[in-house]
Amino acid sequence: MNFRSKALKFCNIAGLPVLEPFVRLAAGEDPKEQMAGIAKFLLLPIFTVCIFIGLWSMAARTVVTGSAQLPGPKATFDAGVELFQMHFAQKEADLAMRQKKLGSAIQAMAKARVLEQAATNASGNKKTELLVTAMAYKQEAVRAANFVPSSAPTFVDQIITSLKTVFFGFAIATLIAVPLGVLCGMSPWFNAALTPFIQVFKPVSPLAWLPLAGLIIIWAYTGSDPATNWFEKAFLISAVTVSLCSLWPTLVNTTLGVASVDKDYMNVAKVLKLSWSQQLFKIILPASLPLMFAGLRISLGVGWMVLIAADMLAQNPGLGKFVWDEFQNGSSQTFARIAFSVIIIGLIGLLLDRIMICLRNLVSFGNPSPAG
Amino acid sequence: MNAIISPTTTMSRTDAEARVIHTESSAPKPMMTLRNVSKGYGSGATRNEVLKGINMNLRDGEFLAVVGFSGSGKTTLTQLLAGLIRPDSGEITMNEEVVTGPSPDRGLVFQNYSLLPWLTVRGNIALSVDRVFRHWSRAQRHEHVDKFIEMVGLTHAVHRRPHELSGGMRQRVSLARTLAMKPKVLLLDEPLSALDALTRSVMQDEILKIWEEERQTCLMITNDVDEAILVADRIVPLNPGPSANLGPAFTVELDRPRNKTELNHNERFKQLRNAVTNYLVAVRQKSRRDEAAQSTQVRIDRPNISPKDLSLSGRTQL
CATH class of the missing domain: 1.10.3720.10 (MetI-like)
Known part of the structure; x- marks a missing residue:
């Protein structure tokens, strides 16, 4: 099976008639005939979407109450961009936070190592004290490593x-x-x-x-442990x-x-x-x-x-x-x-x-x- | 006219070529026998008898053709033979055993192919082979499927699905699927009626060729008299329904292998074709007349008028 029939089959199965005229054009079929397909599946929808956006902005200027206004296409688009920017900013902040926490976890771990090392050389009360402190550092390190940012979902x-x-x-x-x-x-x-x-x-x-x-x-x-x-x-x-x-x-x-x-x-x-x-x-x-x-x-x-x-x-x-x-x-x-x-x-x-x-x-x- | 043209009278001149042989005693042992089989649908007032009092022998190794007009119960007859439906009365036996249900021993080729659209050519044939020969090894079954795909000449299309095949190719797959089960009896239910005339003629030759190789007991239902004469050893007309029964058998005494082009000039062929066709037309006319006589509807006298010539050429004279 050649490229053309394979691609056409794909368009048919994937439910994408938009692509069909382009495939046929690429295969060297009559451009005039294919323009009809492009006009029908691509240009016409683009045209109607443009009309819709026009009507929408007109409506946005008309529908105004005391406290609010119907958002126009521009405002909506800006809000969308902002939402995504907020998302990425949040993720970046979360990542920075996690890295900071990981750094402190490594530091705490290192401190615990040092203390443990010291404990092997020490004896008696001193040794217990050192080990307890080391344990505390270790716990801190685990907490920091398992840190999950608690920011609101974007x-x-x-x-x-x-x-x-x-x-x-x-x-x-x-x-x-x-x-x-x-x-x-x-x-x-x-x-x-x-x-x-x-x-x-x-x-x-x-x-x-x-x-x-x-x-x-x-x-x-009821009665089950939420954890x-x-x-x-x-x-x-x-x-x-x-x-x-x-x-x-x-x-x-x-x-x-x-x-x-x-x-x-x-x-x-x-x-x-x-x-x-x-x-x-x-x-x-x-x-x-x-x-x-x-x-x-x-x-x-x-x-x-x-x-x-x-x-x-x-x-x-x-x-x-x-x-x-x-x-x-x-x-x-x-x-x-x-x-x-x-x-x-x-x-x-x-x-x-x-x-x-x-x-x-x-x-x-x-x-x-x-x-x- | 109450006496229909019986084959014996029409055939009197050609008695040597085609005889009524349902009384013949020296026939080989029958493979399948139908004794007084009747089948109808519905009950009470709406009961519709499709077949009534069918008696038939299908002999070992013969090719029998049942010819009838559409609506005469041909499909019901094949379904009875295949065991897909049970007769209301009478019995169907195969090798002395009563047929109680369908079995791979009686391979049925369907009129509309009924290939499974989600399986490839190989998949469709393998479905029946894997089922019927499940004790064989995988390699053996694979080889068996290949053999039958080759027999019907579809080796190039093994991986295609039915919707990518032409009507003739589909029927070949259907035929291969049934033949691959190695049935004792091959039942063909109008296998070629959905094909165009050219493909049909090619497929007739194909079926004939395969049959001559395998010499399998075969029953073909058809509405084409030429086709029946071309392939069959015996032809049994199915009288029109309701309450259809079988007419007397015609023996086709034409040498094999048969060639369609040559047959067209063969006197025996022509006479036999006329005999069968005349018989069928006569029974149908009789059945229509009977029906008209039975019907209680008021007869409407048609006015005795005929069309007048209104063509322009006639008018220019005015």
Whole structure:
């Protein structure tokens, strides 16, 4: 296979039709024809984004209350730059702090060595005294070496925490929804038994789940030592809320995928007399992967949306809490920062969606879905 | 007209070439036997009898073609033979044993290939080989798969997936997958009906060539009379449904190996083709007439009118 068809296949599977005209141009295809593609996938979106920014700045000049103003594109961008600068400054300060602490740890260790050396030559009370002092220095050194800067999480830290939470919640949801969906798809009876729950719980908002999830987590954590817990309570509450909301699309789609496996594939399995597990792993699961991944894609999207609300309410560190805290502290930067986080939340959502489309296309042979 | 044209009457002149042989006694031992098999779907008022009272012998080593119009229950018949569905009454036996379910002994080639899209050509064939010959060594199975990929001429496409193959190539993979199981009986369910005419003709030769090498007991369902005559030893017409049953068999006494171009000028071939086609058309007309007679709908008399010439050339005269 040559470069051109490989690159085109990549564009198709990765869900990046933007790149297709450029690949074709590079391969020496008719530039006129490709300009249409470039205009459609690149120039037109750029044009509409420009119009949006124009409208936005006009709105920013109009929407002004006594105390605040809708942040314009410039203010939002500046706030974003500032947030990232703050992040890097903070990290640098933390690093300097750690290095300083490490230096003092080495010094303390050296002092302890010297004292110990002296203790071997001394005797009696003097020796004990020296050893005790050496021990104190050593402890200090360990404390300094294990120092963790206790600075407030920066914007980037919040993004990372949010991503961790959403992936953890999404993983729980997948681990529950896929096996249940396979069972539902294989057995109409099992499906009928679960249908009432699916139908009733599917439309429930995350805000309604949250207090219940919180109650269960708090119950599970009563009496346990906070130091030995794997996860923070707030993290778990957020993650569980995300799972409860993102469970359903995967469950429903997996059920559909498994139930609608081509009858001919099942006939192949029957003629070969495949065992139950062989049927499941060699025929049913591969055949239902495309629909399953379509469900996972929706699930991840829902999860990311729900997470922001859950973070706000559960006070779990993350983008939701960042937005909420900014809103509460009410500085002059508040609204610009919130606007910037809105854009970042959207971009991350877009990225997650692209990843899921790509995975879906990788498992649906000869039938990649357009990147909608 | 209540008497349909029976093959014996139409064939009277060509009796020596093609005879009705369902009464023949010197036939070799049957491999598969269908005794009074019926199958229908639904129940009560909506019950629809697809096949009724099917009696058939599939002899060891013969190539039998079942020819019928679409909708006459051809696919139901193959599914019954493969054991994918059970008959409502009657019994199907293979080597004196009643067929109770599908088995690799009866290899089925599906009409729409039903290749698994996530497996490569090799993967699709290996799936059945690994299952049927699981006691073999890995190297043995690999070699076996290679042999059959080569047999259908797809060595260059081993690593392609079905969506990267043409229709003809897909059917070759499907054929190789089934042949590689070394089934005792090969069941072909309209294997070529989804292909274009040119590919179809190539694939007919291919199937014929493979069959001549292997001399495997084979049953092919088709709607193409020419195709049936080209490949088969015997042709059994399937009368149109509902409640379809089999018509009398025609023996194809043409020398092998057969060549399509030569056959087109062969008198025996032409006569046999006419006989089978006439029989099929006649049964269908009878079945339609029966249906019309049974239907309780009010008959609508059509007005006796015919179109008038409105072409421009006629008008210029005015």
